[in-house]
Amino acid sequence: MDDPLPRSRAANERLHALVPGGAHTHAKYDDQFPEGLAPVITRGLGAHVWDLDGHEYVEYGSGLRSVTLGHAHPAVLDAVRRQLEAGSNFVRPSILELEAAERFLATVPSMDMVKFAKNGSDVTTAAVRLARAATGRRLVAVCADHPFFSTHDWFIGVTAMPAGTSAGEWADTVTFPYGDLDAVAELLDRHRGELACLMLEPATVREPPPGYLEGLRELADRDGFVLVFDEMITGFRWSAAGAQAVYGVTPDLATFGKALGNGFAVSALAGRRSLMERGGLCDPRERVFLLSTTHGAETHALAAAVVVMDVYAAEGIAEQLHAIGARLAAGVREAAAAAGVADHVRLLGRDSNLVFATLDSRGEPSQEYRTLFLRQLILHGVLAPSFVVSSALSEVDIERTVDAVSRACAVYREALDVGDPRPWTGGRPVKPALRPFA
Template identity: 75%
Template sequence: MDTEELRLPLSRTANERLHAMVPGGAHTYAKGDDQYPENLAPVISHGSGAHVWDVDGNRYIEYGSGLRSVSLGHAHPRVVEAVRRELGRGSNFVRPSIVEVEAAERFLATVPTAEMVKFAKNGSDATTAAVRLARAVTGRPRVAVCADHPFFSVDDWFIGTTPMSAGIPAAATELTVSFPYGDLTATEELLTRYQGEVACLILEPATHTEPPPGYLAGLRELADRHGCVLVFDEMITGFRWSEAGAQGLYGVVPDLSTFGKALGNGFAVSALAGRRELMERGGLRGSGDRVFLLSTTHGAETHSLAAAMAVQTT
C-alpha cells in the first residue's frame, strides 16, 4: 500500500509520545521505527486472527504475527478462554501450582525427545540457561554459535558478538566463537582448533531453507565425538516445523533445546528442555555442583502455562 494513502495522525502522535519516554520508541528493538519503511510507523490498537488495526483505524495483515509469537492468530478463542479461566483462580503462588505439573506433562508428551522441561518467560533466559548448563556439565568455557543465524540472546555471551556490543566486556565476547550453517568440515575444524574448550554448539536447526541432507545428524556425531553439548534453538521452529519442532521433523535429538514464541500464542512463556542427566544439574536430585538454571518470579504464571497447553491441543 502506498504510504501516502494512509492516514496516520494518531499513530504519529502516539509514536512521538513513545520516543519521549521509551528508548527507541518501543520496548522491543524489532518493533522499532528503523525496522519498517520510512513514514510507516503505525501504533497498534488491537488484533484479531491474522489482522491488526492501528489507532487510526487502518487494518493490516500482520505477516510478522507478533514477531512470530502468535501462531494461531490474535485473540484465538480457545487460548483466550484457557487464560481467562486461570486468571480467575490466581496467577502466581508461593509454591508450584497444579498447572505447572499439567503444563510440564503436556509439553513432554508433545516433545517426546525431551526428558525434562523448565519454563520461563522469554527466549533469552532459556538459551542463556542452556549455555550455562553446558559450561557446567563440560567444564569448558567457550560457546560456539551458528554465524548464519541472527539472534540467540540479549545476554553478553551473544550480544557481545553483534554491532550493538557497547557495554559488554571483551572477555565475555572472546569466549564465543562461530561456525557456518551446513558446513560440517568447518565446524569440525573449529572444534579441533579449540580442542577441549567448546562447551556447546548452539544453532537454529532449520530456517527458511532445509538443512542439507545428513547435516543435523552430522552435528550430533561431531558433538558426541568432541564431548560438547548440542543445543537446538527452536524459538522459531518449535510448534511450527512439527508439533515437536525441527527435532521431531528431522529425527535428530539434541542434548538441550529451547522453545518460545509460538508456544504461547503471544503470551509470555518459554521453555528449556532436554536430557534428564543434564537438566537435573539444576535440580535437587542431581549430582555435582548445582547449576543456577532458571529461576524467575513470573516463570510459571498459570495463565501463560494455560495458553501454552491450549496451543498444544489446538
C-alpha cells in the same frame, strides 16, 4: 497521501520521548518500516489488526512469529481468563506447572525434562550455563548465519551492537557458518577439548544439507560438547515437536518459545535428564543455578501453552501453516512473475516461515527496494515485514494479500525501469535492526 497515519505518527513521537527506540523489541522499532508508515496497533483479531487511525490490515509475522493461532484465539483466552480468576502466582508450584510439563514432554517426546521461563534469552543463556557446568569447558559456538540467540553479553558481544557488553563474557564465544560440517570440525581442531556447547537454529530460510544435523550430532558425541537446538522459530512451525522431529536428530538441549503461548509470555528449556538434573535436587554433583524466575511459571501463561498444544494436536495446526504458506507463496510468485520482477522479489524459507528478499537491478539485496515494497503493501492494507503465516488466515486474506503484492510489484517494476526506487520510498530506507549507530 501526505500523512496517512497522523495518529500513529504522533503516538510514535510520544513513544520515542518515553521509551528508548519507541518500542520494546528492536524488530518493532519504526526504523524497520517506511518513514511515516509505522502503524501503532490498537487491537487484533484473528489475522487482522487495526491501528490508531482506524486502518485495518492483514497481518503477517504476528507478534514476531509468536501468534500462530491468530489474535484473541477463543480457546486460549477462555483458559487464561479461568486461570486469572484462580490466581496467577503463588509461593509454591501450582498444579499447572505439572500439567504444562506433562503436556510439553508429550508434545516433544525426545526431551526428558523441561523448565519454563518468560523469554528466549533466559532459556538460551541457561542452556549455555548448564553446558559449561556439565562439560567443565568455557567455549560456546553459535551459528553466525542465524541472527539472534540472546540479549545477554555472551551473545550480543559478538554482534554488530557490542556496546556496553563485557569482553570477559563474549571472549569465549566463537562462530561457525551454517551447513558446513568441515568448518565445525576445523573449529574443534583449533579448540580441542574446549567447546562446552554448539548452538544453532536447526533450520531457518535454509533447509539443513543432507547429513548436516546428523553430522553435528556425531561430532557432539565424539568431542563431548553439548548440542543445543534453538527452536524458538522452528518449534510449532516445522512441527509441534520442532525441527528435531522433522529431521530426526535429537539435541542434548532445546529451547522453545514464541508460538508456545500464542502471544503470551512463555518459553522453555528442555533436554536430557542427565543434563537437566544438574539444576535440580536429585543430582549429587555441584548444583547449577539453572533458571529461577519470579514469573517463569505464571499460571495464565502456562494455561495458554497447554491450550496451544492441545489445539495443535486436535486441529493439525503445523500442517495448516504449511498449507496456507504454500498457497500464499504460489500467489506471490505468480504476481511477481506477472509484473516482471520474479528475479527481484523472492520468497525464501519453509512454507510455514516465509520471508522475502528485495533485490535491485544488479540482483543485490536492497533496503531501498524493501522500503518501496513494504510501503506499497501497507498502503494496500497488508502489514508484512515477512510473509510468516498464522492459521487464522482465510482464503480471502490470501487473495487480498496477493492483490496487494501485485500492486506493489507493478511499482517495483516501474522503479527498476527508472533505475531509482527513491521516488517511491516515502523517505529514508528501512534499516538493519542490529547496527552500531542509529
